[in-house]
Amino acid sequence: MVETTMAPSRIAVQVTVNGKSYAAEVEPRLLLVHFLRENLGLTGTHVGCDTSQCGACVVYLNGQTVKSCTLLAVQADGGDIMTIEGLAKDGKFDPVQEGFWEMHGLQCGYCTPGMIMSSHALLQKNPNPTEAEIRHGLEGNLCRCTGYQNIVRAVQYAAGQIGPDGKVAPAPAPGPVQQFTADGTPPEDPETVQEWGDELAGRSDDNV
Ligand code: FES
Ligand code: FES
Numbered sequence: 240m241v242e243t244t245m246a247p248s249r250i251a252v253q254v255t256v257n258g259k260s261y262a263a264e265v266e267p268r269l270l271l272v273h274f275l276r277e278n279l280g281l282t283g284t285h286v287g288c289d290t291s292q293c294g295a296c297v298v299y300l301n302g303q304t305v306k307s308c309t310l311l312a313v314q315a316d317g318g319d320i321m322t323i324e325g326l327a328k329d330g331k332f333d334p335v336q337e338g339f340w341e342m343h344g345l346q347c348g349y350c351t352p353g354m355i356m357s358s359h360a361l362l363q364k365n366p367n368p369t370e371a372e373i374r375h376g377l378e379g380n381l382c383r384c385t386g387y388q389n390i391v392r393a394v395q396y397a398a399g400q401i402g403p404d405g406k407v408a409p410a411p412a413p414g415p416v417q418q419f420t421a422d423g424t425p426p427e428d429p430e431t432v433q434e435w436g437d438e439l440a441g442r443s444d445d446n447v
Contacts, residue, residue: 249266254316270310271315284322285352287381291309294377336355339355349383
């Protein structure tokens with residue numbers, strides 16, 4: 240007799256996102272980007288292609304940038320994630336966000352969250368990149384609007400803001416566990432920094 244096993248319909252996941260811990264039960268097929276956007280309500284991370292081309296979905300996972308459309312939420316179990324909403328600190332933009340603001344490194348803003356996260360990672364590794372290194376470092380992020388010139392200027396601006404330790408902004412420390420189920424209920428207390436991140440990304444309720 241052949242024994243069959245049923246895949247579990249829901250799998251428990253616990254992650255820390257922007258310093259807050261979340262516990263949820265999710266479908267095994269749920270992509271990390273959809274978990275962030277739809278389950279946690281962190282819509283600053285965008286979905287531009289679903290085919291690992293555009294980079295709009297870039298987030299940090301355990302200190303490394305990842306395209307969150309290429310990972311399952313269950314693969315991030317136990318992980319420490321930072322999204323664009325976690326970049327500003329104490330009501331102040333990260334230097335990379337400031338650079339995109341000051342140098343007008345965006346038009347429609349759709350690519351901007353991923354561009355900023357990848358630029359942040361680039362500057363963590365190389366605080367003083369050349370123009371060629373910036374362009375090479377952002378090869379995994381596509382922008383249909385800007386022609387990239389002001390994006391490069393934004394990163395150069397941010398590079399000028401970095402301190403002597405070569406750091407841009409550390410990932411936030413993990414916070415207390417917040418129970419959160421996968422029923423589509425957004426987390427409590429949407430933060431001011433998220434609104435600022437949305438503003439920087441040019442996001443409104445019309446173009447999420
Ligand atoms: S949505 Fe992930 S790379 Fe485009
Ligand atoms: S895709 Fe529009 S600003 Fe980059």
